[in-house]
Amino acid sequence: MDTQAGILLRVQLITTLYFTGASVYGSSVSVYSSVGGHTTLSCANVFYPNCSSTTWTHSSDRSETTELVELGKISDTEKAGRLRVESDCSLHMNNLNTEDAGLYTCLQFLYKGAPQHGGDAMVYLALLSISPSPPVIELRPGSTVTLDCLLYTYYGHGNCSRYAYNRVSLSWVNETGTELQVDPRYQVKHTSSCHSTLTVTLQRTDNNRKWRCQLTEEGEVKISDSYTTEWSDFGSGRMPSPTPTGSTRTRGQGSVAILVSGVSVCVAVCVVVAVIVTYKRRRAGKGHAENHNMTNQHTEQNTDTVTYAVVTHSTARPREKDRDTAEHCTYATIKTAN
Structure with a gap:
């Protein structure tokens, strides 16, 4: 049984x-x-x-x-x-x-x-494994990377000369499983039936691309593994990244920004001066009502005085050719009585 x-x-x-x-x-x-x-x-x-x-x-x-x-x-x-x-x-x-x-x-x-x-x-x-050799610190278009495809067996890594593993072979294929076509930027080297390397010069189209190593035994696919080359345009040492939409500033746009900020300062200062003057006028009006007779006696003897504020703003140290276009803020004049 x-x-x-x-x-x-x-x-x-x-x-x-x-x-x-x-x-x-x-x-x-x-x-x-x-x-x-x-x-x-x-x-x-x-x-x-x-x-x-x-x-x-x-x-x-x-x-x-x-x-x-x-x-x-x-x-x-x-x-x-x-x-x-x-x-x-x-x-x-x-x-x-x-x-x-x-x-x-x-x-x-x-x-x-x-x-x-x-x-x-x-x-x-x-066990099949793919890794860059030497380890890659940075990937970008134009750089060259070498990928190691190794089969780890009972006898060690890349050793398939004994027993069943002598029927094994490795190949580099694309996403559809088709062996990579001859290309000047590809270099494939077979050290043994269980160790193969692919050296490739990267292009922009290789970003997020999978490089696949496939193991076959007597012509039958058994396993495959892949390594993805990917990089970002951001970061020092990498390929320059396109400026995000809306952040590009031309020279003219910079001048407009300075002008707007200067006008804002002028307006703010003028408002403060107006508030102070208004306060003084109210106090002066109150005193005028209380001393109407005394004021009438001295009116002909005293001339009117003028209180004014001058606020000036311009771009700092304009270049010679830009002096005619430097921004200025004129003063505001407010007439008051002592």
Whole structure:
């Protein structure tokens, strides 16, 4: 009965892998994802359906074997936030990083301390990544950028010379998946089947453009990753930005602004003077009513006096050719009696 269940489970696993883009090689499976993404690794030798017998381990050509799941429970505390055991005992991982690439083995133990039950179910996880080399500080039209497309595998980054990865190839494609056409501003270099670089001289039309690296295995597309070149016209050192509408000021407009401000000052000062004079006139009128007779006696002897205010405003130090057009504010004259 267990044998029949195992056969059915393997058939189901193969069917699932076919539709998810993974590859089966003998007793191992190759799965492809991208750095920062997520993936689910299926277990082909589950014994207890409740996963209480399932253990997951991880290893690479550069590191020792680490236990991630023990008898259905997450045991790696450092990665616990990124791992989850699914209902079918598969291992789900998110926020993948380059160190997650490697060999994942699903093992069965009927109880803690028991010998291993059955064989290993191995899953090789390879991660695709694109990054500028060297790191880009600033992008703008006319600058040159080199993008590294690397596949991280069990054997290290860019190493696909062994086992299943010798069937893999990388290519640079556009948004529609078509390989980039020959262009003088493109330079593509293949260091290995798992390492390719694209050097491009940017144009204005490349702003917010995605440069996509595509991985194929025996001609079948498995995974792709992209890098977006984007920049803003604002900021020092970047391409000059068009002046926002309404903020452009010509020379004539600057003179008009100065003239308006000067007139405003003149008006304000004149208003203050008028208020003061009005106040004096009211006081003078009151005194005139009280001393009408005395005023009549001295009227012929005293001449009228004039109180006036002079307010002058002009543009500061006008140039020689602009002196004729410098703005001036004349004075206001108000006649009052002592």
